[in-house]
Amino acid sequence: MGTVVAPKPLLLRDGRPAAAGWSLDPGMRHLNHGSFGAVPVVAQREQQRLREEMERSPVVWFPALPARIAAARAAVAGFLGVPAEFTALVPNASAGASAVYYSLPQRDGGEVLVTDHGYGAVTMGAARLARRWGGRIRAAHVPLAAGAEEAAAAVLEQIGERTALIVLDQITSATARRLPVDLIGRAARERGIPLVVDAAHVPGLVEDPLAGAECDAWIGNLHKFGCAPRGTAALVARGELRHSLYPLIDSWGAEDPFPERFDSQGTLDATGYLAAPTALDFVADQWGWAEARRYMTELADYAEELIGEAITAATGEPAAARVGMPVNALRLVTLPAGLGRTRLEADALRDRLAAESGVEAAFTSFDGTGYFRLSTHVYNTPDDYEYFAERCVPVLCAWARS
Missing domain, CATH: 3.40.640.10 (Type I PLP-dependent aspartate aminotransferase-like (Major domain))
Structure with a gap:
């Protein structure tokens, strides 16, 4: 069982979920803010x-x-x-x-x-x-x-x-x-x-x-x-x-x-x-940048452990990535063996998961190993990563086996 507690999702000052401040497609899970960002409606x-x-x-x-x-x-x-x-x-x-x-x-x-x-x-x-x-x-x-x-x-x-x-x-x-x-x-x-x-x-x-x-x-x-x-x-x-x-x-x-x-x-x-x-x-006005960074860090802590444990349980191989100088809102989790070994393979995983599972995620490679790159922001919630662990990890493992 995980040891990191899921943070309470952020709300806008008017009480709505933080995601209401963006125009992101509610039919997709947006787990890759770090690549292209997302612009608030205002x-x-x-x-x-x-x-x-x-x-x-x-x-x-x-x-x-x-x-x-x-x-x-x-x-x-x-x-x-x-x-x-x-x-x-x-x-x-x-x-x-x-x-x-x-x-x-x-x-x-x-x-x-x-x-x-x-x-x-x-x-x-x-x-x-x-x-x-x-x-x-x-x-x-x-x-x-x-x-x-x-x-x-x-x-x-x-x-x-x-x-x-x-x-x-x-x-x-x-x-x-x-x-x-x-x-x-x-x-x-x-x-x-x-x-x-x-x-x-x-x-x-x-x-x-x-x-x-x-x-x-x-x-x-x-x-x-x-x-x-x-x-x-x-x-x-x-x-x-x-x-x-x-x-x-x-x-x-x-x-x-x-x-x-x-x-x-x-x-x-x-x-x-x-x-x-x-x-x-x-x-700055909705939460303050210090609070935003705190939330993104705690959510990344939770997501990294949750998804790493899900991959480890499914494959029997350790998924935790040893990163020497980690980042607060960007993390790596090792993919099932055989996935994302090159940049082109990692990009293909990104495109396929978005098309078939409705999840925007980032996959990267380094030294021949593929990784899921976590990228949290204020509009993400623990449920986003629980969904990934429950629905997407089995898909990725099936792709690795095939």
Whole structure:
């Protein structure tokens, strides 16, 4: 029997279930907030209101847009606990990383150091940068169970004379673990090597997300746990590198300083940027972010144990995953043997379960092992994961046997 008690589901201030604040299909079980997020109804309506305003008077809208974006990023910067003058808004973490890659000076023969936990799109961009430099990409292997010191050592021992950039996840996507950006950042600073931190999952999950992160650029998605409209992320650059950072598309703000040059992007639909503070404020006003994180953590504790025990009981094999630096609202449970061994197999499981069982879930792989990646948010309830354990675990086990 499980030892973790299920938390009491959250309610809106008017007494309705938390899920009533979203427009998610009630006919589906939504257990994968971490991939694409989910936008509260109030933020959806605000974005639509802004779009209608834009379409009513585009000649008035676009000249005034940079000032409105500046106000939105100031609000976002306050949420992240950093100064607005160090903060730009970009479409997502991959776009922010690409902006950094294309802004860095040429380093003939330079190598880019990543880890084998890196997000595919960001790693592919790093590999292209290395090819442009005439160098190569080097991937450090970090064991899933590695603690902070072991993980830092695994990365730092891969640094060589040609290392010109380090790209590191603060919270990894596929493996739902943290990496010691503080330890690695200090070592990179001592060696004069720029560090880019992919913090795609961090805003909303970490109270002070940049505390201790000694990095040259930090990029966090607001559309994941922050619940902002998709296509909204923050690029924070606090050191000298920020003076060299430019958006991928030159526009009329190209000669402005950082971050103002990112505020002018022509006819880009920036309504997601402008509605982001509404989403952040919604969670703050309904529960407070500290309470939201507490609930997500306790629900993840419950779900991880419940589903792990269900898989273990069905297969006879231990399903608990040993994760060295676990995350509060993202967890791993080992799948029945043979399932999700590669990214493509894991994605196929995601699609099949949604189509056949009405459950949106995330499956990932690492070192040839497949995992169910738990991803909780305030609108999830213990019943969601009890349903998964009762209905979906037998399905997954049947698929493994076949």
